[in-house]
Amino acid sequence: MNNIFVYIEIEEGKVADVSLELLTKGRELASTLGVSLDAVVLGEGLAGIEKELAKYGADTVWVADDKTFAPFRTLPHTAVLCGLIEQEKPQIVLFGATCIGRDFAPRVSSALHSGLTADCTQLVIGDHKDPKSGKEYTDLLYQIRPAFGGNIIATIVNPDCRPQMATVREGVMRKEYAAQPGKGEVKAIGWQKFVKDSDLAVRIVERQIEERKIDIKGAGIIVAGGYGMGSKENFRLVHELADVLGGEVGASRAAVDAGFTEHARQVGQTGVTVRPKLYIACGISGQIQHTAGMDQSSMVISINSDPEAPINKIADYAITGDVNDIIPKMIKYYKQNSK
Amino acid sequence: MKKQLKIVVLAKQVPDTRNVGKDAMTPEGTVNRAALPAIFNPEDLNALEMALSLKDRIEGATVRILTMGPQRAADIIRDAMFRGADGGYLLSGREFAGSDTLATSYALSCALRKIGPDVIIAGRQAIDGDTAQVGPQVAEKLGLPQVTYAEEIVEIKDSSLVIKRRLSCGTEVVECPVPAVVTVNASAPECRPRNARRVMKFKCALAASEIAAAPDSETARRAAEKPYLQIVEFAAADVDPDPQQLGLTGSPTKVKKIENVVFQAKEAKRLTAADEEINSLMVELIASHTLG
Numbered sequence: 153m154n155n156i157f158v159y160i161e162i163e164e165g166k167v168a169d170v171s172l173e174l175l176t177k178g179r180e181l182a183s184t185l186g187v188s189l190d191a192v193v194l195g196e197g198l199a200g201i202e203k204e205l206a207k208y209g210a211d212t213v214w215v216a217d218d219k220t221f222a223p224f225r226t227l228p229h230t231a232v233l234c235g236l237i238e239q240e241k242p243q244i245v246l247f248g249a250t251c252i253g254r255d256f257a258p259r260v261s262s263a264l265h266s267g268l269t270a271d272c273t274q275l276v277i278g279d280h281k282d283p284k285s286g287k288e289y290t291d292l293l294y295q296i297r298p299a300f301g302g303n304i305i306a307t308i309v310n311p312d313c314r315p316q317m318a319t320v321r322e323g324v325m326r327k328e329y330a331a332q333p334g335k336g337e338v339k340a341i342g343w344q345k346f347v348k349d350s351d352l353a354v355r356i357v358e359r360q361i362e363e364r365k366i367d368i369k370g371a372g373i374i375v376a377g378g379y380g381m382g383s384k385e386n387f388r389l390v391h392e393l394a395d396v397l398g399g400e401v402g403a404s405r406a407a408v409d410a411g412f413t414e415h416a417r418q419v420g421q422t423g424v425t426v427r428p429k430l431y432i433a434c435g436i437s438g439q440i441q442h443t444a445g446m447d448q449s450s451m452v453i454s455i456n457s458d459p460e461a462p463i464n465k466i467a468d469y470a471i472t473g474d475v476n477d478i479i480p481k482m483i484k485y486y487k488q489n490s491k
Numbered sequence: 492m493k494k495q496l497k498i499v500v501l502a503k504q505v506p507d508t509r510n511v512g513k514d515a516m517t518p519e520g521t522v523n524r525a526a527l528p529a530i531f532n533p534e535d536l537n538a539l540e541m542a543l544s545l546k547d548r549i550e551g552a553t554v555r556i557l558t559m560g561p562q563r564a565a566d567i568i569r570d571a572m573f574r575g576a577d578g579g580y581l582l583s584g585r586e587f588a589g590s591d592t593l594a595t596s597y598a599l600s601c602a603l604r605k606i607g608p609d610v611i612i613a614g615r616q617a618i619d620g621d622t623a624q625v626g627p628q629v630a631e632k633l634g635l636p637q638v639t640y641a642e643e644i645v646e647i648k649d650s651s652l653v654i655k656r657r658l659s660c661g662t663e664v665v666e667c668p669v670p671a672v673v674t675v676n677a678s679a680p681e682c683r684p685r686n687a688r689r690v691m692k693f694k695c696a697l698a699a700s701e702i703a704a705a706p707d708s709e710t711a712r713r714a715a716e717k718p719y720l721q722i723v724e725f726a727a728a729d730v731d732p733d734p735q736q737l738g739l740t741g742s743p744t745k746v747k748k749i750e751n752v753v754f755q756a757k758e759a760k761r762l763t764a765a766d767e768e769i770n771s772l773m774v775e776l777i778a779s780h781t782l783g
Contacts (some may be wrong), residue, residue: 227636250657256627265736268593304750307749311745354667358664361666362660362661369692468759469760469772471763473764488773
């Protein structure tokens, strides 16, 4: 039986959250298919890393531990992953849709001539019948993602090429210890035979790590503003309400594109995915591109001048009216009642 | 860096999915492409600027656009010429229809082999798919190194470029030998505007099929006379592809199902902006410990 591979990303010496989320999902898919789950780690100073990966269900941990692989460089990582995939022939390979995953997963797909679906929001096993040839396939990976600016949801399959590859953004899947830990058996990758001299052509001159200043993922309360806020000045109201409520500020893509706020605050398919206990959407129409990143919030309050705005369909409370009128009132009555 | 450096910018004409209006979906729930304006993919404009600034710094360098698409995609080649590009290539044909990212990359790589550029610069991703796959896939098909998320070309050396990249965790400066593929982030400098003189000079630039469509028009006659007004047009056969790798046949990913976005119906409590309603909402949220 062909295994499932999860590419494990190392972020400043630690396993990235997105990789643990993918292991959790990979474990579920592997159990459905009755195959084992392999983690693939390329980096330096990786001794003992299998312990954490096993907790998330990794049966085998493939390791290439050498200075060649840290910091990340496209060509050596591509060469080793392609080599290992050809050697082990996994049926599915999952990557985080990060700076690293989105950089080299397309190269791997191009080299192996196999399909890659970017930024999936769901991964499910299912059957498929080709509408033209009538050929039937069992147990394919359904790669589900919003497309076309989020106006449609597409289910993509790779019927004939292997492996089936997908990237998933951080925070989209849940991270959970496996009910039964994997064996976490370490296997060294014979990487020397995969890496050519020409793969070392790009040289890293300098790296500057900046702390991620804005991180809205863990916030319990998010007040998000959309294009309907009208201007950068009005967007300050969103900050004021967030400050008063002890929350973080989020934004829709339209608000970010309009320059109301910075990209790090963007919620949605091309931003971050959040699950706060309270999400207040101010002047956000509710395109799927946005709601894909927040529809698992425990409670949603929408403020919109359009009573038919799509966001109201997923809202628990839909306030119809002008954001510039309603937000100051919310601040006022919160202050009055919270004492 | 060598003189006569050939820079090719990969660009795409895309529907403007950022400004989706009420009529963007048909009553049947499919995407109404006609209602969406076709634009120059935003990050491809950042890529064009990076190419033009490289041209400014290297004597004799040229910048040309390569785009795959229908005849009307020649619009973005003209737009690029108005902004400073020397010309462009339109890769067009039914064979390319239904291409996924891999089949697209293959087709572009075939055209690039014909063109033989020294530096290939592309936007990081297109707004209609947001996949960011085509740049790296083209690089792999051509066996070239890649530098993704580029923000600035810091230094031009004899046979390499020093490039600053924007990552989620900070920045990185890399030195990459050419030929290479560079993909450019939206955080890179914006593209210079159209230049009025260049608009006058290049407004009659046409692709061969556009000339053929209206051979007696004044613009077609002018374009036919002056080589600098001719946008090179490649049909599939012109770039010697393996037909098995083109279009739908060459696409390993298949769309199984398209769903329109239908929100799960959930009854929202409707409120107005009236003071007493906002007040009771805040009281309720505080009482339920949702707030505070």
